[in-house]
Amino acid sequence: MRIMVEQAAARWYKREMSLVDGDDLRIFVRMGGCGSVVPGLSLGVMKDTPVSPALSEVVEGIRFYIEDDNVWYLDHRELHILFDEKHDDISLEVV
Numbered sequence: 001m002r003i004m005v006e007q008a009a010a011r012w013y014k015r016e017m018s019l020v021d022g023d024d025l026r027i028f029v030r031m032g033g034c035g036s037v038v039p040g041l042s043l044g045v046m047k048d049t050p051v052s053p054a055l056s057e058v059v060e061g062i063r064f065y066i067e068d069d070n071v072w073y074l075d076h077r078e079l080h081i082l083f084d085e086k087h088d089d090i091s092l093e094v095v
Contacts, residue, residue: 001074003027003057003064008083009090010060017047021061024050027081027092028066029073037073043092055079 013019026048033042050056055074056065064081066074073094080093 001055001071001076001078003055003066003079003081005057005059005064005081006083007060008085009081010062010064012083012088012090013045014060014062019047019062023047023061024063024065026050026065026067027070027079029070037075037077037094041073043073043079045092 013025017025019025024047025045028044028046029041030044031041050063050065050067052068053065054068054071056063058064066079077094080095082091082093084091
């Protein structure tokens with residue numbers, strides 16, 4: 001299991017969320033949305049301070065992480081955070 005973040009995706013988050021080097025983004029399980037792993041659940045992203053991160057990846061000075069109590073969602077797979085240039089948007093894919 002791991003998190004893989006494209007540099008372009010990290011730059012997009014920095015721009016859209018006014019992040020600076022050293023900031024942390026928590027990836028968490030939430031109700032609703034279009035989850036590809038568990039029906040009725042999806043992943044959300046928010047600026048937060050890590051408490052007990054199970055997985056993390058630092059890209060463009062930003063730490064993307066998943067807390068220990070949410071890592072079950074990945075079911076031993078990888079999370080890819082990708083930038084979609086055509087739509088100027090982000091995609092979170094569990095592969």
